[in-house]
Amino acid sequence: MVLVYILLAFLLCYYIFRSNTTRGLKKLPSPPGSLFYFGHFFQIGNEPHKKFTEWARSLGDIYSVQLGQQNWIILTSDKIVGELLQKRGAKYSSRVASHYTFKVMTKGKSYAENPYNERYRKINPIMHSVLGQRSVKENSDLLDDEFRKLMQNLCQASAKTKDGFDPKYFFQHTALNIISLLCLNKRTDSVDDPFYREFENLMGTHLELRKVTNRLSEFFSILKWFPNTKLLNAMKENADSIEVFFRKVVKEVIDDKEKKPCIIRELLRKKDEGILDDLDVVFLTNSIFAAGTSPVSASLTWLTATLANNPHVQSKAHQELDQVIGQFRIPEASDEQNIPYIRAIIKEGQRYCGPHHFGIPHANEENDEYNGYHIPANSVVVLNQYGIHMDEKRYENPKEFKPERFLGFTESSTALAKGNYENRDHFGFGAGRRLCTGIHMAERELLLGVSRLLWCFKIENALGKDGKPIPINLDKIRNGLTVWPEDYKVRLIKRHDNVEKVLSGQSQ
Template sequence: MGESISKKKTSHIFQIGREPHKTFTEWARSLGDIYGINMGQQYWIILTSDKVVGELLQKRGGKYSTRIKSYYTYDLLTRGKSYVSCPYNERFKMLTPIMHGALGQRTVRENSKLLDDEFRILMQNLCKDSTNAKDGFYPKYHFQLASLNVITLLCLNKRTESVNDPFYTNFETIVEEHLEAAKITNKLSEFFPILKFVPNHSLRNKIIESRIKMEAFLGKLIKEVEDDEEKKPCIIRTLLNKKDEGILDELDVVFLLDNIFSAGTDTISASLTWIVAALANNPEVQSKAHQELDQVIGHSRLPEVSDEPNIPYIRAMIKEGQRYCAPIYLGIPHGIEEDDEYNGYHIPANSVVILNQYGIHMDEKRYKNPKEFKPERFLGVTESSAALANGNYENRDHFSFGAGRRLCTGIHMAERELLLGVSFLLWCFKIENASPLGEDGKPIPIDLEKIRFGITVWPEDYHVRFVKRHDNVEKVLFGLSQI
């Protein structure tokens, strides 16, 4: 047996601080790409390089693909029915093709027009609001609405017209409460067993209340599909058919739908919110993208998916956005249920394994000048992130979609939505920073270090203006006349 990796670092949960991604990355500089920390009764292995992620999570995926059971998230919050939190077992293997069927490549192909239409509507909404908000606005809620509509259209053939619609506001509130209930500070008894003898009834009731609200919200959507006399095909109907076949039960349908909504809305809207902030801070990057779009697309139509090979700078910009300001910093922890050996160190069974995406993305050895937003670093990379994620770890563009057998199920959908979102935005608009002016007379750069940290990471509120780039923007978006 090798030396225990735990000898490389002994720590405490409260030493991590409010920015764990930075703490873990700083420790990696002195301790190496893989080290262990004691988190109360839990033992965490922190992975901070492409090599160690590739060799453990990819090459040894069968060992490192489980989840260490969490009482709060797996039992209290999801009744043990979550696909995302499911251990790597026969149930997980049974659910995986169902989830891939809901969000995979075939679904993306079959719903190409739906995606095009929804992102055109997003541009229409941004155009309208830009006219009425001369001082700019925070675009997060528009991106959330668009990503929510994509999922509700796929799941039950329904869409929402406005961020003021009760359906949207209810959904946003429920999701925020759900994520709040799942945060790490609610799980201290899993790190410190003695706290189990000091029950926090208020916290427990809050978590259960959040779950009940989510179940009721999704239950209504499921009932709508059940009552649809036309029996229109959709994801919920597919799940209900699996229930009729005896493959799923009623709660399986609810919590698979919960995972689909979470996977399909939060990360996409967060990614677009980050990219817009980065573009507002980097007008020279926008200028290069505008030139490419003008040369390849012109001003008579919006970009199309078929244009992707001919707009390499846009494609590189999306990859750089997922690296430079990814919506996931630490991901959802993996786990290992049996002892393992790596480079002479012993990795104990039941360790929690953390993929430090932030640390890898800020690795100067892998990405020169990582603090710079520089799409040029990905020019010449023609493969999709999905293809690269399943290949050699050295060739990966970024790690925002995770790694190994827990790679994001919705990766194909996410890549299509990001392509449409970014290319449409830059075809239509010049994005201007609407922050107050600094001493140099220029807007103060948006501070991308100010974040809202959770499973998904968001930038703090900022204001930008979306300025129409040419006279044909409204004509193309709203079909006001033939071009």
């Protein structure tokens, strides 16, 4: 009987995969070598960003890839992204039903699919109100304090070892403090705090469980008949633990007798108005924490490694900071327009070594047509950020870390992302109606983080046993929704004796 079911599944998949192209339209180009039922799944390899980009060079800026039962549309040019995700945003603003652990956590609610519907249009303004430009202005002192404390912690860590250390955990700690202060007025003093440890452990386990190899049933439905009970139990346990964690976080706000204003209190107010329910508040809190911690801390981790490998870039940055800021105060947000090279470093960092290769895929719920090609409904639409950022037609010598390419860009990434696609600096924050909600917050954090890191320190590679610097291999990555470099060590050398006095407020 099982063999009969398998045969029926193969026949059903064959029927689904048959050309359903609207009459008169062409099928999108597709790589050769597709296998029945499996499609191109085994051709992707361990570096899908490079394979998708390689295919784009031969197939063009838009093509399709079959991954089991999923049809993926790969977009690898600013024009294609602008035409589809921006100009036709209403058609391409849903998300893919691919987050199994959220399906478990939300007990059947449509968070996993996250369609572009009336419910989304109610939630989106809430998210913009708590993470948008106004929130950045209102919380400028909070951001300033946390990045001052980050630099103090890095000073202390650098004094404890001459061999170097991994700064990633300090960046993660600062990002978590900012979000937890915004969400519930709570911060932790060190990376050893139980709150930080529990959050990092839960998120780390969650990302590990979401690896493609653990989600094969999303690509091959036949595997649902042969469930991996151990894996499913681990997913459910992790999802339940995440829900319990964030319910405790929400309860802290509910139990706060002082009723201090915070993001979760705003969400609870929307619940009282009947717009959200209990699970909505928990889910949105989880989303804010996840989105507000990993991308920024990963960006700073990548950029620190890249700067260690490029001392000539640091030298130019140090000259600018010494001329504009001096050695008796740290850079402030108000200095942004006067430190164009620092701003260029940040933009180049998002292009050269951003925390995403694809971001979160989009989905189209109806058929569409582009340039004579048929785009089937219910496809996974992928913004190939890596491919665009490594396009020689758009960026001269793209494999070089060259901040100078952005010195003529005076507008913020936020403003450019909402304008003409041809004028964008990079695509690290996504595109269209699903543009990163926290883009204003992320830009402010990167400005403070990068400018102060370079004001305080000279970043050097760790030394090998022979006493020679060991360049960081930026090709070694930890792939996932957020892309991280492999663990590394750097030495942070204070640039002058005044650093700690200024950070502590003692310098005049």
